[in-house]
Amino acid sequence: xxxxxxxxxxxxxxxxxxxxxxxxxxxxxxxxxxxxxxxxxxxxxxxxxxxxxxxxxxxxxxxxxxxxxxxxxxxxxxxxxxxxxxxxxxxxxxxxxxxxxxxxxxxxxxxxxxxxxxxxxxxxxxxxxxxxxxxxxxxxxxxxxxxxxxxxxxxxxxxxxxxxxxxxxxxxxxxxxxxxxxxxxxxxxxxxxxxxxxxxxxxxxxxxxxxxxxxxxxxxxxxxxxxxxxxxxxxxxxxxxxxxxxxxxxxxxxxxxxxxxxxxxxxxxxxxxxxxxxxxxxxxxxxxxxxxxxxxxxxxxxxxxxxxxxxxxxxxxxxxxxxxxxxxxxxxxxxxxxxxxxxxxxxxxxxxxxxxxxxxxxxxxxxxxxxxxxxxxxxxxxxxxxxxxxxxxxxxxxxxxxxxxxxxxxxxxxxxxxxxxxxxxxxxxxxxxxxxxxxxxxxxxxxxxxxxxxxxxxxxxxxxxxxxxxxxxxxxxxxxxxxxxxxxxxxxxxxxxxxxxxxxxxxxxxxxxxxxxxxxxxxxxxxxxxxxxxxxxxxxxxxxxxxxxxxxxxx
Ligand SMILES: Cc1ncc(COP(=O)(O)O)c(C=O)c1O
Numbered sequence: 001x002x003x004x005x006x007x008x009x010x011x012x013x014x015x016x017x018x019x020x021x022x023x024x025x026x027x028x029x030x031x032x033x034x035x036x037x038x039x040x041x042x043x044x045x046x047x048x049x050x051x052x053x054x055x056x057x058x059x060x061x062x063x064x065x066x067x068x069x070x071x072x073x074x075x076x077x078x079x080x081x082x083x084x085x086x087x088x089x090x091x092x093x094x095x096x097x098x099x100x101x102x103x104x105x106x107x108x109x110x111x112x113x114x115x116x117x118x119x120x121x122x123x124x125x126x127x128x129x130x131x132x133x134x135x136x137x138x139x140x141x142x143x144x145x146x147x148x149x150x151x152x153x154x155x156x157x158x159x160x161x162x163x164x165x166x167x168x169x170x171x172x173x174x175x176x177x178x179x180x181x182x183x184x185x186x187x188x189x190x191x192x193x194x195x196x197x198x199x200x201x202x203x204x205x206x207x208x209x210x211x212x213x214x215x216x217x218x219x220x221x222x223x224x225x226x227x228x229x230x231x232x233x234x235x236x237x238x239x240x241x242x243x244x245x246x247x248x249x250x251x252x253x254x255x256x257x258x259x260x261x262x263x264x265x266x267x268x269x270x271x272x273x274x275x276x277x278x279x280x281x282x283x284x285x286x287x288x289x290x291x292x293x294x295x296x297x298x299x300x301x302x303x304x305x306x307x308x309x310x311x312x313x314x315x316x317x318x319x320x321x322x323x324x325x326x327x328x329x330x331x332x333x334x335x336x337x338x339x340x341x342x343x344x345x346x347x348x349x350x351x352x353x354x355x356x357x358x359x360x361x362x363x364x365x366x367x368x369x370x371x372x373x374x375x376x377x378x379x380x381x382x383x384x385x386x387x388x389x390x391x392x393x394x395x396x397x398x399x400x401x402x403x404x405x406x407x408x409x410x411x412x413x414x415x416x417x418x419x420x421x422x423x424x425x426x427x428x429x430x431x432x433x434x435x436x437x438x439x440x441x442x443x444x445x446x447x448x449x450x451x452x453x454x455x456x457x458x459x460x461x462x463x464x465x466x467x468x469x470x471x472x473x474x475x476x477x478x479x480x481x482x483x484x485x486x487x488x489x490x491x492x493x494x495x496x497x498x499x500x501x502x503x504x505x506x507x508x509x510x511x512x513x514x515x516x517x518x519x520x521x522x523x524x525x526x527x528x529x530x531x532x533x534x535x536x537x538x539x540x541x542x543x544x545x546x547x548x549x550x551x552x553x554x555x
Contacts, residue, residue: 019348034540037236045453050225055553056550057062057078057550059548060073060074061074072120072544073545075116076116076545077550077553079123080095080553081448084421084554089400095547095554098545098550099547099551101338102536102540102541102547104447105536106449106450107474109310109450109451109469109470110309110310110471111471111473112338112342112473113342113474113542114338114343114344114377114381115381116382117380118384119344119377121376121377121379121459122376122377125378126373127371127372129142129143129146130369130371131147131150131369131370135147136151137360146375149375150169150375152379153168153375153379153382154166154168156380156385157348157382159386160316160385161333161350161427162327164352165351165352165355166354167348167351167360168375169363169371169375170347170348170349171374172369173307173309173332173336173347174234174334175334175347175362175366176307176309176348177234177235177242178241178366179334179346179349179359179362179366182358182365182366182434183349183359183362184275184305186365187354187355187357189216192430193213193216193217193457194213201352213513215350218245220247220274220275221246221247221268221272221276222242222246222248222276223251223276223277224250224279224280225250225252225278225281226252227250228252228456228457228458229251229284229456230281230456232280232307234311236249241520251265252457253314255457257417258416258456259417260411262292262296264290265293265296266296269297269302272300273300273302274300275302276302277296277304278306278307279293279304279330280307280308280310280326280334281310282309283426283454285405285417285424285426286421286422287421287422289323289324290306290324290325290326290330291323293329294329301364304330304331305332305333306330307334308334309335309339310339310422310424311340312336312340313341313390314397314398314423316385316390317392317395317397318395331350331354332350332355332359334347334350335347335350337378337472341381341385342381342385342417343378346377346378367471371445376464393476393477397476397480398421398422398423399482400472400476400480400482401422401472403486404485404488405420405470407489407490408427408489409491410489413427413428413431413489415428423471424469425469425472426455426469428467430460430466432496432497433500434499434500435464435465435501436465436468436500437469438456438501438514438517438518439496439499440452440468442451442495442496442499442518443496443538445520446491446495446525447528447529447532447536448491448492448495448528450470452465452469453467453468453469454466475539478541479539487531491528491532494524495524497524499519499520500517500519501517502514502519504517
C-alpha cells in the first residue's frame with residue numbers, strides 16, 4: 001500500500017481532505033469527551049495512563065498541518081490510546097505486530113492487508129449486539145441497524161459475485177463450510193425425510209423417528225480434494241469434524257502432472273455417488289474447470305459445492321472467468337473474506353435459491369449470534385472489491401504469482417506444476433537437502449514469512465513437509481510488481497542454497513540428518529536481511545502509520 005505506487009482512488013490509501021478536516025475536528029472533540037466518559041463509565045482509566053497514551057494523538061494533531069491530517073491515522077491513534085488505557089501490553093503487541101510486518105516480507109498465500117476502513121469498521125459498539133436470525137427476521141429486539149448493515153453486505157456480495165443469495169454471518173471459512181454442509185443435508189436429506197413422515201418439525205418427532213432421521217442425515221457421502229493434494233482440513237480430513245459428519249471420499253492430483261485428472265475424477269464420482277461433490281483448495285496452483293465438474297456432479301445427482309476461500313478475490317476481480325468462475329456452476333459456494341478478497345477475518349456462503357432458506361439458518365444450525373461489527377467490516381471490504389481498482393489488484397496478484405514462479409524456476413528452484421494460474425504456488429525444497437520446516441524457519445530468520453506445505457504424495461508428511469507455499473496477495477497490496485518478484489526469487493534461492501540440515505548429535509537418532517534443525521551461512525543471512533529490508537523500505541505496510549512514533553507512545 002505504498003502511497004503513489006497504487007492506482008488513484010485505491011480505497012486502502014485514499015484520503016479526502018474535506019472529510020479529513022471535519023473528522024479531525026470531530027475526533028478532537030470526541031477524544032476530549034471520551035477521556036472524561038471512559039473514566040466515569042468504566043472507571044478504568046488512570047489519569048497518568050490517559051495523559052501518556054493520548055499524547056500520541058495530540059502530538060499528531062498538533063504537529064500535522066490541517067490539510068495533511070489523515071483520518072485513518074487519527075482513528076488508529078485514538079484506538080490504540082483507548083486500548084492502552086486498559087491494557088498497555090495489548091496496545092504494545094499491536095504496535096509490535098506492525099513492526100514485525102514492516103520488517104518481514106509476507107508471502108503467506110492465505111494472508112493479506114485489509115484497508116484501515118475495514119479494520120476500523122470492526123472497532124465499535126456493533127460488537128455488543130445480539131442478532132440471531134437474519135435481516136428482517138431476528139430473535140432479538142433492536143436489530144434495525146444490524147439489519148441495515150447485514151442487508152447492505154449481502155447486497156454487495158450478490159453484486160460482486162453475481163449470485164442469487166449471500167449469507168455473510170459465518171465467523172470463518174471453517175464455519176462457512178459447516179453451514180453449507182448442514183444446509184445441504186437439511187435441504188436434500190432431512191427435508192424429504194420429514195415430508196415422508198408428514199412432519200415439518202424435528203422437535204415433534206418420536207425418539208425412534210428422530211433417531212432414524214439422524215442416522216439418515218449422518219450416513220451421507222462427501223467427495224472432496226485430499227488434504228495432501230491441496231484440499232482443506234474441512235473437506236473430509238479425518239482429524240476434522242467433517243470426516244465424522246460424512247462418509248468421506250477424497251480425490252488427489254495426478255502423480256505425474258500434479259494436476260486434477262477430470263476423467264479419473266468422473267470415474268470416481270460415478271462409483272462413489274456422493275451427496276456433495278466438493279471442489280476448492282488451499283494449495284493447488286491451477287485454475288479449475290468448474291463447468292466440467294458441474295457436469296460430473298449432475299451425472300451422479302450430487303450437489304456441487306465449491307470452497308473458494310483462497311481464490312475468491314480472483315473471482316471477484318474477474319481473473320477467473322467463464323468455466324473457471326465457480327459461481328454459475330455451483331449450487332453452493334463458500335469463502336473466507338480475509339485472503340485474496342482483502343477483507344476482515346471471516347466467511348460467507350453464496351447459494352442458489354434452493355438452499356437459501358437453510359443457509360439463512362446458519363444460526364441455529366451451526367453458529368450462535370453473528371458478529372455485527374465483522375459484518376460491517378465485510379460490508380466495507382465488499383464495497384471496495386466492487387470498485388474497478390480491485391479488478392486491477394486481482395489481475396496483479398495473479399501476474400505477480402506467475403512472475404514469481406517463473407523467476408523461482410529461472411533461479412533453479414523446483415516449482416510444482418511448473419507455474420501457477422492463481423495467486424499461489426508450491427516450491428519443492430528437497431533439492432536443497434532440507435525439509436519444508438527447515439526452509440520455513442530459515443527464511444523467517446532472513447526476513448521472509450511464508451509457510452511450509454506438503455507437496456502431493458509428500459514423503460515427509462504434513463509436519464516436516466517437502467514444500468513451501470508462496471502467495472502474492474499481500475505483496476501485491478503493498479504495490480510490488482514483477483521486478484520485485486524477481487528480486488524475491490533471488491533472495492529465496494540465496495537462503496535455500498545456504499541452509500543446511502544439522503546432524504542429530506545424541507539420542508536414538510544420533511548420526512541422522514535432522515528434519516527440523518539447520519544452519520544458515522551468516523553472510524547469506526545478513527545479505528538476505530539487507531535485501532528484504534531494502535525492498536520493504538520501498539513498500540511499507542500501512543505507510544500512513546509512523547512506526548517510531550507508535551513505538552515511543554505504546555511500545
Ligand atoms: C480452502 C479453505 N477453506 C476453508 C478455510 C478455513 O478458513 P478459516 O481459517 O477462516 O476457518 C481455509 C483456510 O485456510 C481454506 O484454505
